[in-house]
Amino acid sequence: MTVTITATLRTLFTLPRMLRHGAAVGAHLPPDASVVLDPPTPELRAALTAAYAGDHVPARDLLAATRVGAEWERRGGYVPRLAESALHSPGWLDAWLAESPRDPDAVLVKAEHCVQQAWEIRTGARASSVSRDQFQAFFALLDDAVPVIGAAAELNPTDPVPWQVALTHARGSQAPREVFDAYWAEATARAPHHYGCHVSALQYLCDKWYGTHEEMFDFAERAAAEALPGSKLHALPLLAAVEYDVVADGPPAEGDRIEPSRIHAALERARELSDAYPHGDPEVAGVRNHLALMLLLADRHGEALEQFRAVGVHATEFPWGYLGDARGEFLEFRAGVRMHVAARTPFFSRPKPPGDPAGAETASASASSPVSPHCLALVAAPPHTVADAALMCGVPLRIAPAPGRSSYVELAADPEPGIRATLLGEDRLTAAADNFTTGEPWPALVLRRTGDRYGFTLLQQGKKVADHDWDPAAPVPDHAAVAATAGTLATAYGLADTRPVTNLLRGSDDPARRQSALVAALGLPPIPAGFGTRDEVLTTLAGARVLARRGFFAGIVDTLSGDPSGGPTVPRRPRWWVLRVAALLLFVPVTAYAWWDPDIGWLRASLSTIATCYITGRLTGAWRRRGRVRKG
Numbered sequence: 001m002t003v004t005i006t007a008t009l010r011t012l013f014t015l016p017r018m019l020r021h022g023a024a025v026g027a028h029l030p031p032d033a034s035v036v037l038d039p040p041t042p043e044l045r046a047a048l049t050a051a052y053a054g055d056h057v058p059a060r061d062l063l064a065a066t067r068v069g070a071e072w073e074r075r076g077g078y079v080p081r082l083a084e085s086a087l088h089s090p091g092w093l094d095a096w097l098a099e100s101p102r103d104p105d106a107v108l109v110k111a112e113h114c115v116q117q118a119w120e121i122r123t124g125a126r127a128s129s130v131s132r133d134q135f136q137a138f139f140a141l142l143d144d145a146v147p148v149i150g151a152a153a154e155l156n157p158t159d160p161v162p163w164q165v166a167l168t169h170a171r172g173s174q175a176p177r178e179v180f181d182a183y184w185a186e187a188t189a190r191a192p193h194h195y196g197c198h199v200s201a202l203q204y205l206c207d208k209w210y211g212t213h214e215e216m217f218d219f220a221e222r223a224a225a226e227a228l229p230g231s232k233l234h235a236l237p238l239l240a241a242v243e244y245d246v247v248a249d250g251p252p253a254e255g256d257r258i259e260p261s262r263i264h265a266a267l268e269r270a271r272e273l274s275d276a277y278p279h280g281d282p283e284v285a286g287v288r289n290h291l292a293l294m295l296l297l298a299d300r301h302g303e304a305l306e307q308f309r310a311v312g313v314h315a316t317e318f319p320w321g322y323l324g325d326a327r328g329e330f331l332e333f334r335a336g337v338r339m340h341v342a343a344r345t346p347f348f349s350r351p352k353p354p355g356d357p358a359g360a361e362t363a364s365a366s367a368s369s370p371v372s373p374h375c376l377a378l379v380a381a382p383p384h385t386v387a388d389a390a391l392m393c394g395v396p397l398r399i400a401p402a403p404g405r406s407s408y409v410e411l412a413a414d415p416e417p418g419i420r421a422t423l424l425g426e427d428r429l430t431a432a433a434d435n436f437t438t439g440e441p442w443p444a445l446v447l448r449r450t451g452d453r454y455g456f457t458l459l460q461q462g463k464k465v466a467d468h469d470w471d472p473a474a475p476v477p478d479h480a481a482v483a484a485t486a487g488t489l490a491t492a493y494g495l496a497d498t499r500p501v502t503n504l505l506r507g508s509d510d511p512a513r514r515q516s517a518l519v520a521a522l523g524l525p526p527i528p529a530g531f532g533t534r535d536e537v538l539t540t541l542a543g544a545r546v547l548a549r550r551g552f553f554a555g556i557v558d559t560l561s562g563d564p565s566g567g568p569t570v571p572r573r574p575r576w577w578v579l580r581v582a583a584l585l586l587f588v589p590v591t592a593y594a595w596w597d598p599d600i601g602w603l604r605a606s607l608s609t610i611a612t613c614y615i616t617g618r619l620t621g622a623w624r625r626r627g628r629v630r631k632g
Contacts, residue, residue: 033427076196088475114145163187237266285314438462449532470511
C-alpha cells in the first residue's frame with residue numbers, strides 16, 4: 001500500500017515536468033515511422049531485391065568483391081542475410097549453384113542456408129518447448145549441412161566465414177568442446193579479430209548453451225582487450241552483459257555471479273566505441289541498440305537517450321527481440337526514456353541540448369538510411385464528418401474531398417508540435433486516424449511510401465485491424481497472414497471475393513503498382529499524384545482545408561459546439577449526445593466539490609460553474625429542437 005501511494009505521489013509531482021518538457025526532450029530523434037528493423041546497406045539491399053526477383057547475379061558480384069578484397073567482416077554480415085532470403089525464395093540460389101557448382105560464394109551461402117533451415121524448424125525456443133519431431137528434423141538437417149560447410153571451407157581456404165557457420169553448427173549439433181575448440185582455432189588462424197566468429201563463439205560459451213556466465217565474460221573481456229582500435233570486439237563484453245542480465249533464465253548459480261563492476265566496465269567500453277563512430281552509422285547500430293537497453297536498465301536514462309539518438313533509424317532485431325516484437329519494443333522503450341528524462345528535468349529549466357561529437361552530422365551519408373516516410377489516409381466519410389471527428393486528435397490535418405463522398409487526409413506542417421503530438425507514438429497520421437475513427441462506423445486506410453517500401457494500415461473503430469508492407473528486399477509474406485489481412489479488408493469495404501486482394505498482397509515486386517491496384521480493388525478514390533515524392537500533396541486539390549491543431553481543452557470546447565465551422569449538426573448524432581452527457585457528468589460533481597471546499601477558491605469554482613451551465617444549456621436547447629427536427 002505504501003509503495004502504491006509513493007508511486008502515485010511521484011507521478012503527480014513529475015507529471016507537470018513531463019508535460020512541460022516532453023515535446024522538447026528527444027525532439028531530435030527521427031519519427032517512429034522512419035525507424036526500420038535491420039535495414040540492409042544499399043548494395044546488400046540491391047542484391048536481396050534481385051534475389052527475390054529470381055536474379056542471383058547481384059548477390060554473386062557482391063560476395064565476389066568481398067572475397068577478392070578479403071573484406072571478411074562485410075562478408076560475414078552479408079552471407080546470413082542472403083541465406084535468409086534463400087529460405088523464402090530458394091530459386092535464385094539453386095540457379096546459381098546449377099550454373100557454378102564450385103563457386104565458393106554460392107557454396108558458402110548454401111552452407112549457411114542449410115544451418116538456417118535447420119534452425120527454422122527447431123525455432124529459437126527453449127529446448128523444453130521444442131517437440132521430439134522438431135528435434136529429429138533439426139539434427140537431420142544439421143547432418144546434411146556438414147559436407148556443404150566442409151566444401152565451403154575447402155573452396156576458399158583463407159576465408160574465416162565458413163568457420164563462422166561451423167561455430168553456429170557446433171552450437172546446434174551439441175558438438176563437444178574439443179570440436180568447438182578446433183573450429184575456433186581454424187577461425188582465428190584466418191582472422192583473429194573477426195567479429196562474426198566471436199559472436200558465434202560467445203553464444204556457444206554462454207550459460208544457456210554449453211558454458212557459464214564466468215566463462216562467457218572471460219572470453220568476451222579477453223577478446224576486447226586484444227581488439228584493434230575501433231573494432232566492434234570492444235562491444236563483446238556488452239553482449240555478454242545482455243546475455244547475463246536480460247536473456248538468462250532466473251538468477252545465476254552460486255559461484256557464477258558476475259561482479260557489477262564488470263558489467264559497468266562493459267558499458268563504458270561500448271560507450272567509448274559508440275562515441276568513435278558518427279551518429280546514424282549502421283556499422284555500430286547493433287552495439288548502440290544493446291547499449292541503449294543496458295543503460296536504461298542501469299537507470300542511466302540520459303545516456304540511453306543519447307544512444308537512441310546515435311542509433312537514428314537503425315533499430316536491430318536484438319536485443320529488443322528478446323523482449324517481444326523487436327521494432328515495437330524499440331519504439332516503446334525510446335518513448336519511455338524520453339518521458340523519463342523529461343520528468344527528471346526541473347520545471348523551470350530547459351532540457352539539456354544534445355551534444356554533437358565531431359563528425360556526427362556525417363552519419364555515413366550513405367543511402368543506407370531509409371528515406372523519410374510519406375503518409376496519406378483514405379477515409380470513407382465526407383470531409384466535414386472527418387473534421388468533426390478529428391477535432392481532438394492533437395495534430396494539424398489537411399482534409400480534402402475525394403470521389404465517392406470520401407476524404408483524403410494528411411498531416412499539415414507543424415513547426416512546433418505540442419506534447420500531445422509528441423506522445424502519439426507511431427507515425428502521427430496513423431495515431432490521428434486511430435483517434436478520429438473511434439466511435440465511427442467508417443474505416444480509414446493509411447498508406448505509406450518510404451523509398452521503395454510501400455505499405456498500409458487499416459483502422460476501424462479506433463483500432464489497428466490490419467497492416468501490410470511491400471518490401472522488395474524482404475521475404476514474401478506468409479500466405480495465411482496475407483489471407484487474414486485480405487479478409488479483414490474485404491469485411492471493412494464490403495468485398496465478396498478476397499482473391500484479387502490476396503494476390504496483390506502476396507508479392508513484393510513493383511510495390512507502387514500493387515498499392516495503387518489495392519486501392520482500386522477496395523473501391524477507394526485514386527491516390528493523388530505526387531504522393532511518396534513530396535510532402536503535403538493535398539495542397540493542390542480543390543476544397544482542401546487545414547484543421548488546425550487544438551489544445552486539449554480547446555478541442556473539448558470545439559467538439560461541444562458542433563462542427564468545426566461552428567454551425568450545429570442537425571440532426572444531432574449519437575456521438576454528440578454521448579460527449580456532452582459525459583462532460584456534464586464530469587463537471588457537475590467537480591462544481592459541487594469546488595463550492596464545498598473553501599481551499600479551491602471562488603475563481604475556479606466560478607469557472608467550473610460556467611462550464612456546467614454552458615453544457616446544460618447546449619443539451620437543453622438541443623433537446624428542445626429535437627422534436628422540431630423530427631417534424632421537419
